[in-house]
Amino acid sequence: MKLAAKLEDLTKHYVLKSETVRALRGVSFDIPEGDYVAIMGPSGSGKSTLLNLLGCLDRPTSGAMYLGDANVATMNDNQLSYTRATRIGFVFQSYNLIQQLTVVENIEVPLYYQGRLNKRDRARCLELAEMVGLQDRLSHRPAQLSGGQQQRVAIARSLVNDPYFILADEPTGNLDTATADEILRLFENLNQLGKTIIMVTHEDEVSRHAKRIIRLRDGLIQTDERKENRTVLN
Amino acid sequence: MLWFRTWRLGIKSLLLHPMRTALTVLGIFIGVAGVISLLAIGEGISQEAQRQIEGLGADNIMVRSVKPLNLPEAAASSFILPYGLLREDYALLVETIPTIKSALPIREMRRMVRYADHTIEGRVVGCTPEYADVTRLYIERGHFISDADVKMSQNHCVLAAQVVERLFPYEDPLGRRVFLQEHKDYYTVVGICRDRPPTAAIGGSLDAQDFSNDVYIPISTMRKRIGDTVVMSSGGSREGETVELNQITLRIDSIDNVQKTAELVEQMLEKNHGKLKDTAVIVPLELLEQARRTKVMFMVIMGLIASVTLVVGGIGIMNIMLATVTERTREIGVRRALGARRSDIVRQFLVETIAMSVLGGLVGVGFGLLCPLAVDTARAIVKSVAPDLIAGLPEIMRDVTPIIVPLSIPFAFCISVLIGVMFGLYPAYRAAQMDPIEALRHE
Numbered sequence: 123m124k125l126a127a128k129l130e131d132l133t134k135h136y137v138l139k140s141e142t143v144r145a146l147r148g149v150s151f152d153i154p155e156g157d158y159v160a161i162m163g164p165s166g167s168g169k170s171t172l173l174n175l176l177g178c179l180d181r182p183t184s185g186a187m188y189l190g191d192a193n194v195a196t197m198n199d200n201q202l203s204y205t206r207a208t209r210i211g212f213v214f215q216s217y218n219l220i221q222q223l224t225v226v227e228n229i230e231v232p233l234y235y236q237g238r239l240n241k242r243d244r245a246r247c248l249e250l251a252e253m254v255g256l257q258d259r260l261s262h263r264p265a266q267l268s269g270g271q272q273q274r275v276a277i278a279r280s281l282v283n284d285p286y287f288i289l290a291d292e293p294t295g296n297l298d299t300a301t302a303d304e305i306l307r308l309f310e311n312l313n314q315l316g317k318t319i320i321m322v323t324h325e326d327e328v329s330r331h332a333k334r335i336i337r338l339r340d341g342l343i344q345t346d347e348r349k350e351n352r353t354v355l356n
Numbered sequence: 357m358l359w360f361r362t363w364r365l366g367i368k369s370l371l372l373h374p375m376r377t378a379l380t381v382l383g384i385f386i387g388v389a390g391v392i393s394l395l396a397i398g399e400g401i402s403q404e405a406q407r408q409i410e411g412l413g414a415d416n417i418m419v420r421s422v423k424p425l426n427l428p429e430a431a432a433s434s435f436i437l438p439y440g441l442l443r444e445d446y447a448l449l450v451e452t453i454p455t456i457k458s459a460l461p462i463r464e465m466r467r468m469v470r471y472a473d474h475t476i477e478g479r480v481v482g483c484t485p486e487y488a489d490v491t492r493l494y495i496e497r498g499h500f501i502s503d504a505d506v507k508m509s510q511n512h513c514v515l516a517a518q519v520v521e522r523l524f525p526y527e528d529p530l531g532r533r534v535f536l537q538e539h540k541d542y543y544t545v546v547g548i549c550r551d552r553p554p555t556a557a558i559g560g561s562l563d564a565q566d567f568s569n570d571v572y573i574p575i576s577t578m579r580k581r582i583g584d585t586v587v588m589s590s591g592g593s594r595e596g597e598t599v600e601l602n603q604i605t606l607r608i609d610s611i612d613n614v615q616k617t618a619e620l621v622e623q624m625l626e627k628n629h630g631k632l633k634d635t636a637v638i639v640p641l642e643l644l645e646q647a648r649r650t651k652v653m654f655m656v657i658m659g660l661i662a663s664v665t666l667v668v669g670g671i672g673i674m675n676i677m678l679a680t681v682t683e684r685t686r687e688i689g690v691r692r693a694l695g696a697r698r699s700d701i702v703r704q705f706l707v708e709t710i711a712m713s714v715l716g717g718l719v720g721v722g723f724g725l726l727c728p729l730a731v732d733t734a735r736a737i738v739k740s741v742a743p744d745l746i747a748g749l750p751e752i753m754r755d756v757t758p759i760i761v762p763l764s765i766p767f768a769f770c771i772s773v774l775i776g777v778m779f780g781l782y783p784a785y786r787a788a789q790m791d792p793i794e795a796l797r798h799e
């Protein structure tokens with residue numbers, strides 16, 4: 123099976139004045155294409171650190187992480203940026219849309235940083251907006267949208283560059299239960315369409331929907347299990 | 357396409373805070389408008405000064421009689437004061453200095469001039485035929501004083517245009533005789549001058565000249581029939597002076613010799629007039645060069661003032677951009693996460709500062725171009741509100757018409773853009789150096 127990402131003995135140390143914090147102490151796992159992974163663990167266990175590495179926002183202290191054939195650990199800053207623009211889709215807890223831009227323009231941002239924006243791309247942005255149900259809100263500003271709608275825009279944005287995987291950091295953390303369910307249903311649909319999803323959450327309610335749960339503890343993988351009887355939203 | 361988006365985004369970001377943007381732009385705007393209008397005013401003043409000096413002729417030297425300040429004992433006690441250039445000086449200069457091409461003696465005095473029942477206080481100028489040529493006087497009708505007039509000391513005169521208007525409202529003055537009241541003497545009008553604008557005072561020794569009341573007569577006639585001594589009675593006391601010549605205008609054979617000749621003339625006059633200091637040598641060429649130097653200095657000072665304004669404007673931009681960068685830390689984090697390189701972030705913020713300074717520059721250029729109009733309006737307002745204030749100004753400032761220096765427009769504009777880039781670089785660099793992870797965490 124083709125892999126969306128491959129992590130080999132990843133470590134991340136933060137060197138402070140008085141001590142060295144070993145946030146990740148050797149993490150290895152594969153993420154096959156089409157997987158739906160929830161990363162869980164208590165506070166301070168290294169979830170955010172792992173997510174930053176997966177998102178190519180940071181380089182590991184040691185180990186390797188492959189996206190396709192490319193080892194992220196050896197990339198320079200511009201290569202990391204390019205990898206983020208072309209290979210990764212981000213969904214944040216607080217949506218993180220750009221206030222000055224309209225819905226479509228927000229969806230276009232990753233393409234803009236890839237240096238391309240032709241007619242086909244624009245058409246694709248419109249398709250994505252329609253897919254997340256915002257075809258009537260194309261020229262609205264984020265401030266004019268509800269939280270759920272903003273998160274839908276963010277999801278459309280995360281799909282626009284056709285990424286290896288979508289990284290979602292507590293994507294439902296700011297939403298009420300009903301809206302959270304809608305967003306999770308959207309993820310479910312995307313996963314069924316073959317999209318790979320990696321999600322950090324501390325809620326069992328949310329992780330229930332994933333196919334696989336990786337639990338971290340003190341910078342190490344405690345458990346990595348595939349679920350037989352997961353809750354599927356339709 | 358993408359650069360268009362970058363600019364559109366920059367402008368959108370600026371429009372998110374229109375008031376803040378406007379205030380930030382103000383500094384640059386004032387700087388640019390300042391550069392353009394200060395240079396325009398400077399240019400106006402210096403062109404006017406140059407025009408006036410050139411009017412005197414760059415190949416001329418003027419030697420003037422000056423009423424001495426430190427009177428000798430003997431002169432102070434008598435009521436008639438003899439001073440100034442002598443015919444002897446004239447002869448000496450002309451005979452001994454070979455670089456003098458021609459020399460023009462002039463004697464002026466105020467006299468009452470009458471025709472029929474019209475009287476004016478005229479300036480009677482005794483001169484030779486060369487006067488018209490050297491002082492750029494043009495004859496409307498008739499002819500100027502001729503050699504024959506001088507040789508035969510004819511009672512002939514040539515009138516300034518305004519004199520004609522006032523003495524001869526209805527008649528043709530040519531061939532008529534005007535009356536010099538103090539001397540009970542008649543002069544036949546042989547020519548009429550074309551209208552001639554007054555000149556401003558230049559330096560300390562050449563007063564402003566108003567030619568409107570001039571009556572020109574042969575210098576020989578003046579000597580014979582009027583003499584050198586003029587007595588003025590003012591309120592009971594009588595005062596007088598004896599002056600042989602008021603001015604000698606020397607025309608030099610080449611501009612290169614002007615300086616040397618002037619020095620020579622000064623040395624020669626020193627002998628006769630050393631103690632009294634009753635003569636002055638005016639070299640228009642020197643004034644012209646001085647005016648050019650003054651202009652350069654003026655431009656430099658204006659440039660400095662304007663650059664200070666521009667730098668202050670730039671600091672204003674930097675200040676706001678630093679605040680903006682901090683305020684938009686989260687946005688920067690998001691953009692980095694979505695694939696923006698450091699250089700993309702730098703470009704984004706630079707575009708904003710450039711947009712602001714270009715806007716400031718454009719508005720500044722617009723207002724700078726309005727400067728001549730603004731000066732006129734301001735002058736009109738001040739004139740009607742506080743006429744004394746205007747009257748107190750030096751003439752050259754009272755009448756100045758700013759002349760836009762064409763080069764100052766691209767110059768000021770480029771400077772403003774440069775300022776934008778310079779002062780925008782640091783905030784943009786700060787934005788680009790942010791750690792995307794921390795920027796994303798920023799509240």
Ligand SMILES: Nc1ncnc2c1ncn2[C@@H]1O[C@H](COP(=O)(O)OP(=O)(O)O)[C@@H](O)[C@H]1O
Binds near residue numbers: 138145166168172
């Ligand atoms: N930038 C940093 N500098 C120093 N220590 C850090 C930094 N980021 C995280 N850590 C430390 O690394 C450990 C793991 O943190 P984190 O990955 O944020 O865990 P989690 O997201 O699971 O709560 C914690 O002990 C945290 O204090």
Ligand SMILES: [Mg+2]
Binds near residue numbers: 166169170171
């Ligand atoms: Mg965390």
